[in-house]
Amino acid sequence: MVWSAPHIGSRPIAILGGGVLGRRIACSFVAGGFNVHIRDPSPQARSDALAYIDENKEAYTFFICPEGGGNKKKPAQYGNYTASKDMETAVKDAWLVIEAVPEKLELKIDTFGELDKYAPRDCILASNSSSFKSSLMLNKVVSSDADERKKWVCNVHYTMPPTIRTVELMTDGHTHQEIFPFLSEVLKQCGMLPATARKESTGFIFNRLWAAVKREILTILAEEVSDAAEIDALWAHMFQASILPCQLMDRVGLDTVAFIEDNYINERKLDGSLTVDWLRKNYITQGKLGLKTPEQGGLYPPSAAPAQSASPKIPPIFVLDVGHGANSPSYPSLAGTSTYGKILRFDGPNQPPKALVTGLPAPDGIDVDPSANRMYWTNMGADVTAADGSVMSATLDGTDKKVLLADGVLTTPKQLILVKDSEKGTEKLYFCDRxxxxxxxxxxxxxxHEVLVQNANPGRGVSDPMHWCVGITVDLAKRKFYWTQKGPSKSNAGRILRANMDFLPGETATGRSDIEVVLNKLPEPIDLDMESETGVLYWTDRGEHPRGSSLNCARVDDEKKEVKILARHFNEPIGLKLDLERKQIFVSDLGGSVYAVDVETGKKTVVHRDEGAYTGLVTLPEA
Known part of the structure; x- marks a missing residue:
């Protein structure tokens, strides 16, 4: 029989199970504009699932709406969503059912038996299981057209949206192949990242990779070659990762780790003596399950658990996405990217960012004034050779947008800072124009509006990057401002300069005698920040390894001005913001990452990572 896609219209997607993952699956579809019906026998689970969607559906739209147009657009409205305890009510008119019930094979077999009885014949029946092939769940699919029904069954495995948006699809061995591109398009509309296994496989694609990693780690531990902390430290350094394997196993629960590995052992006839057998003997039977049993611990001992689970305290962060990343609607083309920029707000390491302002022409520098409830930023514009840059402001929620400088005044304005000068009684925006x-x-x-430094005639400096001004900061105590001139890309010709905040009598921007070169022969310095009390200057550098792609500092009043590299191996770092009260510095890079860097140790923690291209950032001070 030739497969035809089900008619969707107002028909719902039924999600069986309103737990931690089920409610997230439901929320992703609601955000994509699809109607959803959640079925769960627990009143509390139903209530919690609906409350979760109420509170989070807006955040999920961030992933389906790369601003600026293109083929991906925010749905005209959210899908409707409801919940019930009755299976027949939930699935009777569904065009897609995804079961997310507990990971017990007998329960899943019973569930598919009910679906065979109640679901429409043109309904796709899917399992979210990560441990079981959907073909193992069909023992009670015994209707008169059971053979055809099995062709509408598949695995649709979510990981943990919105933090991890991968969804793996897999056949039950009989599935109509046309179902997979159809579902992939639906998932993409909801901001998910689908991948299809080419054949039925226990563990799909990524889980097989992850299972191999876990298996080898358990063997290393069983053979006493290393310990959990050392393995995680190596992993963090090698892969610049914040999700560490031993910590993750403790977080998931060692009993769950063993249960999943049992499936591989039983199917492949693997030797479990140095994996699950060792794990059960030394941990599980002793009640050491990880974070489920904090007093007993897990792969990490109880005394180490608080330190391992601790993470930097993250204030609200405003980050600029310049619009050139893989999240652009036109990717991999660069067409139209000049209006895909946005201002994002991050409120925590496990929360999706919220888009405050969208449709911006390459935003680069940002600062905030909580007391005035406003933020200020620069836009580089669409053409680096044209004077189409601008400076704008808005309230902290992104409303009341105002253009402060535009119309041929600026070319490519870059880092921007707000300076409140109590001595002069002024509030000024300082910024560079590259x-x-x-x-x-x-x-x-x-x-x-004043020009403080002018290295060349506006618009003529494009051919000489030695004149390009990029980052800026101010030392109010000594009434100096500092700026970077990055030089040609990866050239080791970058400089940091300074001058007085106030002009010397009779001097102008084109002929200042007070300009000093503070540091030179830098790989490619970008943005600046400063701790005035100690005279320590901090900057990002997007130059070549090993000195570039780094976060650096120097005590600028010391005679030697020795440069210290605090952290390395960023992906084109741009923005930075000091948070010295907590002894950390936030850094953003064009690779789509925001980091918290420990000032004392240089340890990098990933606050957020996606497919964006991040330029400037600023933190929102606590009230």
Whole structure:
């Protein structure tokens, strides 16, 4: 029989199970504009699932709406969603059912038996199981057209949206092949990242890779070659990862780790003596399950658990996505990316960012003023050779947008900072203009615009990157401002300079005698920040390894001005913001990552990572 896609219309997607994963699956479809019916026998689970969707559906739209147009668009409205305890009610008109019931094979077999009885004949029946092939769940699919029904069955395995958006699809051995591209398109509409296993396979694709890693780690531990902390430390350094394998096994629960591995052992006739047998003998039977049993511990001993689970305290972070990443609607083409920029707000390491302002022409520098409830930022514009850059402001929720400087005034404005000068009684925005080869300041409403440094005629510096001005910071105590001139890409010709905040009598931006070169022969310095009390200057450098792609500092009033590399191996780092009260520095890079860097140890913790391209960032101070 030739497969025809089910008619969707207002028909719902039925999600069986309103638990931690089921509610997330449901929320992703609601955000994508699909109607959803959750079935769970527990009143509390149903209530919690609906509350989760109420609170999180807006956040899920971030992934389905790369702003600026293209083929991906935010749905006209959210899908409707409801919940019930009755199976027949939930699935009777569904076009897709995804079971997310507990990982017990007999329960799943019973579930598919009920679906065979109650679901429409043109309904796709899917299992979210990561441990069992859907073909193992069909013992009670015995209707008169059971053979055809089995062709509508498959695995649709979610990991943990919205943090991890991968969804793996897999046949039951009979599935109509046309179902997979059809479901893949639906999942993409919901901001998910689908992948299809080419044939039926226990563990799909990624779980097989992950199972191999876990298996080898358990063997290393059983043979007493190393311990959990050392393995995780090596993993973190090698892969620049914040999700570490031994910590993750403790978080999931060692009993669950053993249960999943049992499936591989039984199917492949593997030797479990140095994996699950060792794990059960030394941990599980002794009640050491990981975070489920904090007093007994797990692969990490109880005394180490608090330190291992601790993470940097993260204040709200405003980050600029320049719009050139793989999350662009036109990717891999660069067409139209000049208006795909956005301002994002991050409120925690496990929460999706919220888009505050969208449709921006390559935003780069940002600062905030909580007391005025406003943020200020620069846009580089669409053409680096044209004077189409701008400075804008808005309230902290992204409303009341205002253009402060535009219309041929700036070329490619870069880092921007707000300076409240109590001595002068002023509030000024300081910023650099890269291809404009200049440093500027103006009032927070855009008035009293001044050029502080002009290295070349505006628009003529494109051919000489030695004149390009990029990052800026101010030392109010000594009334100096610092800026970077990055030089040609990866050239080791970058410089950091400084000058007085106030012009010397009779001097102008084109002929200042007070300009000092503080540091030179740097790989490619970008943004700046400063701790005025100690005279320590911090900067990002997107130059070549080993000195570039780094976070650096130097005490600028010391005679030697020795440069210290605090952290390395970023992916084109741009923005930074000091949080010295907590002894950390936040860094953003064009590779789509935001990091918290420990000032004392240089340890990098990934706060967020996706397919964006991040430029400037700033933290929101605590009230």
């Amino acid at each position: 291809e404009g080869c200049s440093v500027h300041r103006c009032n927070v409403d855009g008035t009293e």
